[in-house]
């Protein structure tokens with residue numbers, strides 16, 4: 001039992017190490033994280049329902065999970081290939097397409113919730129009556145840009 005618990009906690013530690021590596025090394029993953037941050041922020045301000053929040057959580061998991069797997073495939077490819085390799089090119093392009101398809105589906109979901117269901121308009125109205133909060137959101141923008149382009153390994 002004790003051994004099983006130790007193995008389970010080790011698995012979590014390995015997964016968190018992978019997450020940390022991706023945050024540090026992958027600009028695209030940081031883009032997904034930043035997008036998720038603003039979606040959560042505007043979702044809270046716009047008063048998303050529990051169902052909408054659950055759908056958005058699935059979207060975050062889908063895009064970030066796809067990006068993590070894409071990165072794993074890229075790293076294996078880089079290890080395998082020295083120089084140009086047609087198969088590596090195909091594998092990387094297909095993995096990138098996988099991320100693109102997930103992200104496009106999530107953008108469509110976001111458009112349905114934020115535009116179709118009026119969450120974005122409600123969030124803007126919410127911030128309009130609390131300008132100090134709106135200013136605080138604006139202040140996060142340069143921090144987000146720095147996080148995406150300058151945090152960790154610069155690509």
Ligand SMILES: Nc1ncnc2c1ncn2[C@@H]1O[C@H](COP(=O)(O)OP(=O)(O)OP(=O)(O)O)[C@@H](O)[C@H]1O
Nearest residue numbers: 028070074081083084085086088089090092093096
């Ligand atoms: N060894 C290789 N042989 C052939 N083509 C390659 C090779 N390495 C990369 N490519 C091509 O360059 C593209 C970009 O590869 P790279 O490893 O730079 O990924 P990336 O820019 O980090 O991608 P992503 O934006 O999905 O994280 C690939 O999709 C592939 O088309």
